[in-house]
Amino acid sequence: MERREALRLMGAASVFSVLSSDLFTATLQAQLAANKSGALRTLSPAQNEIVLAMSDVMIPATGTPGAKAAKVNEFVDLILTDWATEEERKIFIEGLAEADRKSNALFGHGYAAATQSEQTAIVQIFDEELATSRNEKLPEQVRAWEVTLLHPFFAQMRRLVLVGYYTSPVGQEQELKVEIIPGELHGCVPAEPEVKQ
Amino acid sequence: MSSVKKPETYDAIIIGSGMTGGWAAKELTEKGLKVLVLEAGRPIEPDRDYVEHVPVTEMKFRGMNDRQETLKDQPIQRTCYACDEWASKFFVKDTEHPYTTDPEKPFAWIRGRQVGGKSIMWARQSYRWSDLDFEANAREGIGVDWPIRYADIEPWYNYVEDFAGITGQAEGLPQLPDSHFLPPMEMNCAEIAVKERMMRQFGRDRVMTIGRAAILTQTHNGRAACHYCGPCHRGCITRSYFSSVNATLPIAEKTGRMTLRPHSVVHSLIFDSQTRRVTGVKVIDGQTHKAMEFQGRIIFLCASALESTRILLNSATPEFSTGLANSSGELGKNLMDHIMGGGADGIIPGFLDRVQTGKRPNGIYVPRFRNVSGQEKNFVRGYAYQGQAEREGWERGIHESGFGASFKNSLRKPGPWKMTFHGFGECLPNPANFVEIDKERVDAWGVPVLKIHCEWRDNEKALLHDMMIQAAEMLTTAGAVEIRPYKQNNPPGLTIHEMGTARMGADPKKSVLNPHNQAHDVKNLFMTDGACMASSSCVNPSLTYMALTARACDFAVSQMKKGEL
Numbered sequence: 033m034e035r036r037e038a039l040r041l042m043g044a045a046s047v048f049s050v051l052s053s054d055l056f057t058a059t060l061q062a063q064l065a066a067n068k069s070g071a072l073r074t075l076s077p078a079q080n081e082i083v084l085a086m087s088d089v090m091i092p093a094t095g096t097p098g099a100k101a102a103k104v105n106e107f108v109d110l111i112l113t114d115w116a117t118e119e120e121r122k123i124f125i126e127g128l129a130e131a132d133r134k135s136n137a138l139f140g141h142g143y144a145a146a147t148q149s150e151q152t153a154i155v156q157i158f159d160e161e162l163a164t165s166r167n168e169k170l171p172e173q174v175r176a177w178e179v180t181l182l183h184p185f186f187a188q189m190r191r192l193v194l195v196g197y198y199t200s201p202v203g204q205e206q207e208l209k210v211e212i213i214p215g216e217l218h219g220c221v222p223a224e225p226e227v228k229q
Numbered sequence: 230m231s232s233v234k235k236p237e238t239y240d241a242i243i244i245g246s247g248m249t250g251g252w253a254a255k256e257l258t259e260k261g262l263k264v265l266v267l268e269a270g271r272p273i274e275p276d277r278d279y280v281e282h283v284p285v286t287e288m289k290f291r292g293m294n295d296r297q298e299t300l301k302d303q304p305i306q307r308t309c310y311a312c313d314e315w316a317s318k319f320f321v322k323d324t325e326h327p328y329t330t331d332p333e334k335p336f337a338w339i340r341g342r343q344v345g346g347k348s349i350m351w352a353r354q355s356y357r358w359s360d361l362d363f364e365a366n367a368r369e370g371i372g373v374d375w376p377i378r379y380a381d382i383e384p385w386y387n388y389v390e391d392f393a394g395i396t397g398q399a400e401g402l403p404q405l406p407d408s409h410f411l412p413p414m415e416m417n418c419a420e421i422a423v424k425e426r427m428m429r430q431f432g433r434d435r436v437m438t439i440g441r442a443a444i445l446t447q448t449h450n451g452r453a454a455c456h457y458c459g460p461c462h463r464g465c466i467t468r469s470y471f472s473s474v475n476a477t478l479p480i481a482e483k484t485g486r487m488t489l490r491p492h493s494v495v496h497s498l499i500f501d502s503q504t505r506r507v508t509g510v511k512v513i514d515g516q517t518h519k520a521m522e523f524q525g526r527i528i529f530l531c532a533s534a535l536e537s538t539r540i541l542l543n544s545a546t547p548e549f550s551t552g553l554a555n556s557s558g559e560l561g562k563n564l565m566d567h568i569m570g571g572g573a574d575g576i577i578p579g580f581l582d583r584v585q586t587g588k589r590p591n592g593i594y595v596p597r598f599r600n601v602s603g604q605e606k607n608f609v610r611g612y613a614y615q616g617q618a619e620r621e622g623w624e625r626g627i628h629e630s631g632f633g634a635s636f637k638n639s640l641r642k643p644g645p646w647k648m649t650f651h652g653f654g655e656c657l658p659n660p661a662n663f664v665e666i667d668k669e670r671v672d673a674w675g676v677p678v679l680k681i682h683c684e685w686r687d688n689e690k691a692l693l694h695d696m697m698i699q700a701a702e703m704l705t706t707a708g709a710v711e712i713r714p715y716k717q718n719n720p721p722g723l724t725i726h727e728m729g730t731a732r733m734g735a736d737p738k739k740s741v742l743n744p745h746n747q748a749h750d751v752k753n754l755f756m757t758d759g760a761c762m763a764s765s766s767c768v769n770p771s772l773t774y775m776a777l778t779a780r781a782c783d784f785a786v787s788q789m790k791k792g793e794l
Contacts, residue, residue: 090632098637107291115296155632163630179293191627194640198623199291204284207641208623212282217457217587219415220580223643 074112074121075105081144082128083108087193089148089155096206099197107196111181120181120188127185131158158186239265239488241785242510242525244495244540247346248771249758249778250531251473252389254481254489256782257529263486265523266478267493269515269532270342273349273474279464280315288314308723309339311350311462319343319350319462325673329680336681337722338535344491345474346533347725348771350462353442353470353590354615355395356768357386357406361601366764369609372563372658373734375763376744379406385776393471393775394449396591397441402433405596405613405768412446413439414591418580419618419646423707424593430706435598440591440615443471443772452476459588470590492516494674497544498528498754500553506753507553513674527753527785527794531778534759535564535664538730539679541756542666554731554748559741561665561730563658564681565765568612568689569724570717571696574649575709577618584620584643592617595650595703597767599695608691612654612767614700618646648709652696653724655767657688662721664730683721726770728759746781753794757781 072080087099087108112121128143131154135143139150146154162184181188197203204210240262243253250266257264285292294314299307306312306320321340330336341347360379367374383406390409398413416424416439424437444461447454452475453467461470468475481487492515499509499522509524530537538561544553552560592615599611620643626636667680685693693716701714721727734740737749742761748754757778759770766773788794 091637092634094634094637111290111293115290115293152633159630159632190632194623194626195291195293198640199285199288201286203623204286207637210284212284212458214457214587217415217455217585217589219585219589220418220421220583221586223582223584 072106072109074125075109078142078144079125079128080105080109082131082142085144085146085151086131086155086189087196089151090190090193091197097202099193102197102200102202104193104196104200107200108192111192116181123183123185124181124188127189130185158189162186162190238524238526239263240525240789241265241527241529242267242523243529243531244510245269245346245530245532245536245758246344246478246489246491247341247473247531247533248348248351249774250346250529251348251477251481252775252778253529253531253757253782254473254487255477256779257786258481258484258486260782260786261486262786264481264488265525266481266487266489267495267510267512267523268342268344268346268489268491269494269536270344270346270491271515272489272491273344275464275466275468275474278318279466281458281460281463281465283315283463290314305337306339308337309725311352312339313460313462315460315463316350326678327670327672328678329667329670331682334682334684335720335722336683337720338681338727339722339725340533340536344478344489345472348472349464349474351472351725351771352769353444353461354594354769355390355393355397355408355441355443355772356594357408358382358766358768358773359404359406361404361597362764362766362768365610366658371609371764373732373736373739373763376733376735376740381744382773382776382780385780386772389772389775389779392450393443393476394445394452395441395772396439396444396446398439400436400438400596402436402596404601408441408772410441411449414442414444414446414589415439416593417585417589417618417646418583419577419648420593422577422580423618423648423703423709426707427703431598435595435703437593437595440594442591444590445469450476455590457587457589459590461590494676495532495540496520496674496676497540498553500544500546500549500751502546502548505751507751513676515674518674527755527789529778529781529785530754530756530760531758534728534730534762535679535681537756537758537760538664539666539676541731542664542679543677549750554741554750554754556750557738557740559732559739562660562663563729563732563763564662564664564683564721564727565656565658565729565762566683566721567724567726567765567767568654568656568685568693568719568721570651570719571612571654571693571700571715572614572616572649572651573697573700573704573712573714574647575701575704575707575712577646577648577707577709580646589617599692606691606695608688608695610655610657610688610692610767612652612692612696614650614652614696616648616650618648620644620646648704648707650700650703652693652700653726653767653769654689654692654696656721656765657686658729658732658764659686662729681722685721726759726765728762728765728770731756731760732763733761734763745784746777747784755781755785 083105087104091099131143243266246268302322312320363375366372395408397410399407455469494513496511498507542552595614597611623640626640662683697716731741733742746757
């Protein structure tokens with residue numbers, strides 16, 4: 033126990049010292065860019081509303097917060113702005129327009145204005161369309177190391193929502209309860225249903 | 230009359246501070262020599278530079294890497310798995326370190342320029358060679374015969390292992406001699422099952438053992454045991470894995486006899502044709518770009534296989550017009566790398582109520598089983614597998630259908646056990662795989678760059694194909710389902726086991742280095758990194774470089790004491 037605690041503290045110290053140097057600047061910039069509400073750089077307010085609503089349908093609040101609370105929309109905006117190619121960005125933005133078109137056709141109003149069950153129905157349609165298109169063409173190369181967003185809109189959306197959620201403080205600390213420094217290795221032990229805090 | 234200050238003379242100058250440079254620094258200072266270590270890159274301070282505990286939440290791109298920046302600055306380095314959002318700072322900027330290749334024949338030259346070199350990001354897998362490897366060239370009439378055998382290097386394996394600390398399980402296999410092991414890491418549930426099922430099918434012909442790695446499973450020589458955080462390639466604040474920064478350089482520092490000079494880009498060596506010795510090193514300061522010289526009685530080239538060879542090629546003299554110490558004409562030839570990436574994965578059903586806790590920075594290993602007891606295949610030599618079983622995390626959701634609360638709840642739990650075998654095959658020495666100086670280009674410090682000519686040949690391609698087929702067969706034997714064989718198209722270099730280009734041999738007409746890593750042509754010049762290799766085996770090479778370096782240091786100092794150097 034003492035060893036684990038010492039390592040935990042050391043881990044914290046290490047993080048602190050790292051944050052006090054050049055990484056701090058980068059992290060700070062990222063947070064400034066991402067956290068300022070209204071500071072979205074690619075998504076328009078209307079598009080942001082769609083991303084917020086759709087991400088929360090995909091990863092809703094359960095016993096733990098969902099995608100909206102984890103600010104997945106801000107991660108999506110960051111990736112679209114500083115990471116994606118023009119082509120990838122176009123696919124995504126067009127996908128948001130398609131969500132509005134689907135919603136208007138089925139329910140007579142845009143996606144963000146739809147009820148939760150209407151929003152769920154549209155995500156269901158996207159999910160099924162993607163599953164069908166995936167079955168049509170198998171991946172050309174197993175284990176391509178390169179992560180790209182050169183995929184249909186809903187595949188982009190799924191990746192960004194999952195990465196954005198599970199790598200957020202909410203995802204790491206509350207949902208997954210990730211331990212940065214486990215301290216010990218055990219190869220094959222019973223899975224514990226819930227770790228006592 | 231002269232007011233020019235005479236440059237300080239060191240007993241030894243070591244070029245490079247990574248895997249082998251660190252060992253040379255430790256050995257030579259402990260034997261009483263005053264040593265200058267020249268490192269081209271910046272200093273590394275673990276407290277400031279190691280980032281293994283920085284949570285993904287703190288990273289700007291949350292682990293998706295700074296794609297636009299690396300496409301611009303590190304288009305080659307970014308193809309290495311370890312060049313991630315945390316560790317990319319340990320890899321060079323390709324824009325500053327150009328090299329050229331033939332059209333359509335890429336070579337991925339993965340480099341780390343900093344104190345510690347690539348020993349900071351290496352995968353720590355550590356395996357001994359056997360006489361199956363050392364005798365292979367002579368047996369098959371390929372390349373030149375190794376001038377040493379296992380018996381020559383065995384005491385030096387013992388020596389470096391006792392210092393570095395190698396975890397592993399003794400198996401008593403002739404083709405993969407056991408090291409002096411620290412306790413092995415545990416296999417997980419699916420790996421134990423696969424190992425047992427393979428044993429029933431293959432007996433001792435194909436053994437699956439836990440990976441052998443330079444990671445401490447108990448406190449060792451004042452360094453702490455591993456705490457299983459996982460991403461070693463980002464650093465290790467507890468110094469639990471072996472790197473020069475974590476282990477050898479601190480010992481050299483403690484002797485008070487080491488001067489470590491970062492930001493020292495070596496341009497070339499200075500050769501005195503009268504005394505037949507190298508007398509010093511021409512250096513360009515990495516920050517000011519000022520030229521300077523340092524003098525030493527002996528010189529150890531430990532800059533990495535291709536950088537060390539590049540320095541000799543750039544040190545041509547009227548006598549050695551094709552590169553210093555190159556009377557044999559072999560300098561630059563026989564570049565090798567392991568061919569990697571034939572394999573398979575599959576799901577091992579069951580064990581869903583059991584998990585692995587702790588992130589094991591090590592996998593399993595299946596030692597070479599092809600052509601071990603005789604030539605039996607339509608290819609020569611063989612390959613080994615690294616691999617692991619793991620339960621996938623939330624990432625599997627990226628490729629699955631579904632959404633909503635039930636999807637979220639299912640991703641909170643780990644997925645099924647997935648077992649992977651990933652092959653690493655031996656590469657034959659071939660003089661048509663070679664490097665030379667590209668006279669048209671220089672790097673950011675004005676040093677002429679390499680032109681690399683290298684491609685996989687038929688034997689390597691045959692190994693790659695067989696490793697895919699056999700991986701799938703072993704998974705079938707192990708009861709796996711959803712088996713996916715694969716064969717990657719990786720360029721040479723990407724395995725980062727590049728070696729050769731200044732081979733060791735008994736005959737000065739056919740080799741650059743003698744059996745003690747000493748240049749045949751220049752007695753006070755030693756080269757102990759991967760450049761010296763006369764063949765490549767299929768095992769990860771760093772442990773052998775460490776042993777050869779310690780052995781060469783012992784030889785050099787004994788020669789100095791006898792007045793021979």
